[in-house]
Amino acid sequence: MKVRLHDQFWQPKVRQTVQETIPYQWKALNDEIEGAEPSHAIENLRITAGEKTGAFYGMVFQDSDVAKWIEAAAYSLRHSPDPGLEGVIDAVVDLMKRAQQPDGYLNTYFTVAAPEQRWHDFAFGHELYCAGHLMEAAVAYFEATQKRTFLDMMCRYADYIDRVIGPDPDKMRVYCGHEExxxxxxxxxxITNELRYLNLSRYFVEERGKQPSFLKEDPGFGAPSKDRWFELDYHQAHDPVREQHTAEGHAVRAMYLYSAMADLAKACGDETLTEALRKLWHHVTSKRMYITGGLGSQGHGERFTIDYDLPNDTAYTETCASIGLVMWAFRMLQLETDSRYGDVMERVLYNGMLSGMSLDGTRYFYVNPLEVHPAVTQYRHDMQHVKTERVPWFGCACCPPNLARILTSLDTYFFTQNGTTVMMHLYASNESTFDVQGKRLILHTDTRYPWDGEIRVGLELDEAVSCTLSFRVPSWCRTPRITVNGETLDLSAITEHGYAQINRQWMNQDEILLHFAMAAERIESNPKVHENAGKVALQYGPLVYCLEQADNGPDLTDICLPVNAEFEAGYRDDILGGIVVLSGQGLRSDPSWKDELYRPVIREDRSVSVLAVPYAYWGNREPGEMTVWIRSK
Incomplete structure (x- = not known):
C-alpha cells in the first residue's frame, strides 16, 4: 500500500512540518530558539558520550524528545527525500552509539545524573519509556532508509532489557510506570521477526495490574505529591488489564497502554484483549471524552477523574493524549472495521490534535482548553496549566515532536487492507496504490474535505479486479449518498458497522462519488456534563467550532443563541489563511448595565452577529477570549 496526499488541507500542513517544523524543532533541541525554554537534549547526549563536560539538564525523559524528532524526520524522508536531513539523523545516531553503554543501555539521565539509580524508579523514572521511543525511532529510520545502525543499537538495548526484566526468577519482575x-x-x-521482543511486550502488558503491586515498594511511587491522584490507577496498575473496564489515571499512559494491547491482540490473535478494549473504548468515548476528542480533564496528574467530569476552562486535554487516542483508534480499526473508531480518529485529528500547533508550525499548546478568559487564567491557581497563547517550546516538550511525527506519518492512517477488502477511513485528495491478488489498483481521490463533503474516487486498473471497497460513512452526516458510475446505491443494504462495503468487479475508469452533505449543527451534551447545561456547541462536518474575541468582542459568555438560530457556512479566504466560518445571529444582554453586580431580571436582549471558526485554529490571532460551548435559550 502506498498513499500520496495532495489535498489542500493536510498536505500543506505535512509539507510545512517537513520544511519548517522539523528544522525548527532541531534548533530547539540544540537550544537555538531565542526566547524558548532550553532543551539541552542533544547536549545531554554529548555529555553522556564523553565529548563534553557538564551536568545533565532537563526532564528525566529528555531523551524521548530526540527520539520522537528522529521518528518524525524519518517519516518525512519517505515522501520528501532530503540528504541533508538524513545526514543530521546519521550524526545523531552516531552520537547515540557513542553514548550507548557496553551492555546496550542508553539513557542520558541515568548515566550522567543518577547512575546509581538505574532500574530503581519504575513509577516515574521513564527508563523503559525512553527506550521505547528510541526503538520506535530506529524502526522508522530503518523503514525509511534501510540503514541498520540505529536498528541494531536498539536491538542490543532490547536484548539487554530482556536479560534483566521478565518473569524468570533471576530477573526483575517489573514494568514501566509510563507505558510506551x-x-x-x-x-x-x-521489523526483525524476533519473537523475544513480542514476548517481552506481552510480559509487560500481562504483568501490569497484578497484585500485590511492586510499584508500592518503588521509591518513586506516589510522587510528586503523595496524594490519592498518584495511586496505582494513575499508572493503570490497579487491576490486570483485562479487568480494567474504565479509563483511569494519566491519560497519555492509558492511551499508550491501550494501543499496545491492540497491537498484541492483533499479533497474538487474543480476543480477550480485544473484548477488554471494546469496553474501555465505550467508556472513554461515551463518558470521558471532550467534543474535540480531548482526554484527561484534570491538570493535577494529567489524568481522568470521574464520568462526565469535563470542565471547559480548566480542561487539561494534553495534546499527547489526543495523539494517543488517534494511535489507539487506528489500531482498533486494524482489529475490526467499525466506524465508531474512524469517527473518533477523525474528530481528534481535525480538532483536539490539530489545535496543539500554530498555523506556522512553530508554536505549541501542551494543554487544549475549551474556554479561555485570559484575565481569569492569569490569577486562578487551578488554571496555571492553561496557556492563552501557544509557546515556542516547553521544559516538558513531549508534545511538539509528537505532533511532528503524527503529521509526517499521517498518510498511513487513511486506509487499511485486509485481503481483497480495501477500507478508506479518512478523506482527503490522494493517490493510493494497492496490490489486490497480484493486481495493481490505484484510487484517485479528489475532494475539498473538510470544507466540503463531496468526494470523488476514480479507479485506475491494468485489468479488472474483483474486490470490496469499503468507505466510512461519517456519523455526522444525516443524508449520505453514494453512487457508482452514476448509479445510486442502497446504503441500507451494503452498510455494516458504519462502512459502506461495495463488492463488485471493478473496471478501469470506474467512478465512485461519496456525497456526505455538511451542514452547520448545534450539538448538546449529556445533561450529566454539568458545565455544559443550557449550552450548545457548533459543528460543521468533522469540525468543532468556537467563538473568539477577535470576531465577536469580549465577554463571550454573554452571547446566547436562540433555540431557532440558524448558522450559514461560508468559505472565507481572508480569515486564518482560508477556512469555512459559521455565521449567524445571537443575543447579548441589554447594554444598560452600569456598576451594579446584581439586579432584577430585565428581558431586553439585543441581536448581534456571531461568527465561529474551527476550534483547531483558535489562538492564531491576537490573544483574547475563546469558548466552544455557548449559552442557548
Missing amino acids: IELALVKLYR
Whole structure:
C-alpha cells in the first residue's frame, strides 16, 4: 500500500512540518530558539558520550524528545527525500552509539545524573519509556532508509532489557510506570521477526495490574505529591488489564497502554484483549471524552477523574493524549472495521490534535482548553496549566515532536487492507496504490474535505479486479449518498458497522462519488456534563467550532443563541489563511448595565452577529477570549 496526499488541507500542513517544523524543532533541541525554554537534549547526549563536560539538564525523559524528532524526520524522508536531513539523523545516531553503554543501555539521565539509580524508579523514572521511543525511532529510520545502525543499537538495548526484566526468577519482575515500550517492542518484532521482543511486550502488558503491586515498594511511587491522584490507577496498575473496564489515571499512559494491547491482540490473535478494549473504548468515548476528542480533564496528574467530569476552562486535554487516542483508534480499526473508531480518529485529528500547533508550525499548546478568559487564567491557581497563547517550546516538550511525527506519518492512517477488502477511513485528495491478488489498483481521490463533503474516487486498473471497497460513512452526516458510475446505491443494504462495503468487479475508469452533505449543527451534551447545561456547541462536518474575541468582542459568555438560530457556512479566504466560518445571529444582554453586580431580571436582549471558526485554529490571532460551548435559550 502506498498513499500520496495532495489535498489542500493536510498536505500543506505535512509539507510545512517537513520544511519548517522539523528544522525548527532541531534548533530547539540544540537550544537555538531565542526566547524558548532550553532543551539541552542533544547536549545531554554529548555529555553522556564523553565529548563534553557538564551536568545533565532537563526532564528525566529528555531523551524521548530526540527520539520522537528522529521518528518524525524519518517519516518525512519517505515522501520528501532530503540528504541533508538524513545526514543530521546519521550524526545523531552516531552520537547515540557513542553514548550507548557496553551492555546496550542508553539513557542520558541515568548515566550522567543518577547512575546509581538505574532500574530503581519504575513509577516515574521513564527508563523503559525512553527506550521505547528510541526503538520506535530506529524502526522508522530503518523503514525509511534501510540503514541498520540505529536498528541494531536498539536491538542490543532490547536484548539487554530482556536479560534483566521478565518473569524468570533471576530477573526483575517489573514494568514501566509510563507505558510506551510495550507498543515499541511490537514494532521491533514486526521489523526483525524476533519473537523475544513480542514476548517481552506481552510480559509487560500481562504483568501490569497484578497484585500485590511492586510499584508500592518503588521509591518513586506516589510522587510528586503523595496524594490519592498518584495511586496505582494513575499508572493503570490497579487491576490486570483485562479487568480494567474504565479509563483511569494519566491519560497519555492509558492511551499508550491501550494501543499496545491492540497491537498484541492483533499479533497474538487474543480476543480477550480485544473484548477488554471494546469496553474501555465505550467508556472513554461515551463518558470521558471532550467534543474535540480531548482526554484527561484534570491538570493535577494529567489524568481522568470521574464520568462526565469535563470542565471547559480548566480542561487539561494534553495534546499527547489526543495523539494517543488517534494511535489507539487506528489500531482498533486494524482489529475490526467499525466506524465508531474512524469517527473518533477523525474528530481528534481535525480538532483536539490539530489545535496543539500554530498555523506556522512553530508554536505549541501542551494543554487544549475549551474556554479561555485570559484575565481569569492569569490569577486562578487551578488554571496555571492553561496557556492563552501557544509557546515556542516547553521544559516538558513531549508534545511538539509528537505532533511532528503524527503529521509526517499521517498518510498511513487513511486506509487499511485486509485481503481483497480495501477500507478508506479518512478523506482527503490522494493517490493510493494497492496490490489486490497480484493486481495493481490505484484510487484517485479528489475532494475539498473538510470544507466540503463531496468526494470523488476514480479507479485506475491494468485489468479488472474483483474486490470490496469499503468507505466510512461519517456519523455526522444525516443524508449520505453514494453512487457508482452514476448509479445510486442502497446504503441500507451494503452498510455494516458504519462502512459502506461495495463488492463488485471493478473496471478501469470506474467512478465512485461519496456525497456526505455538511451542514452547520448545534450539538448538546449529556445533561450529566454539568458545565455544559443550557449550552450548545457548533459543528460543521468533522469540525468543532468556537467563538473568539477577535470576531465577536469580549465577554463571550454573554452571547446566547436562540433555540431557532440558524448558522450559514461560508468559505472565507481572508480569515486564518482560508477556512469555512459559521455565521449567524445571537443575543447579548441589554447594554444598560452600569456598576451594579446584581439586579432584577430585565428581558431586553439585543441581536448581534456571531461568527465561529474551527476550534483547531483558535489562538492564531491576537490573544483574547475563546469558548466552544455557548449559552442557548
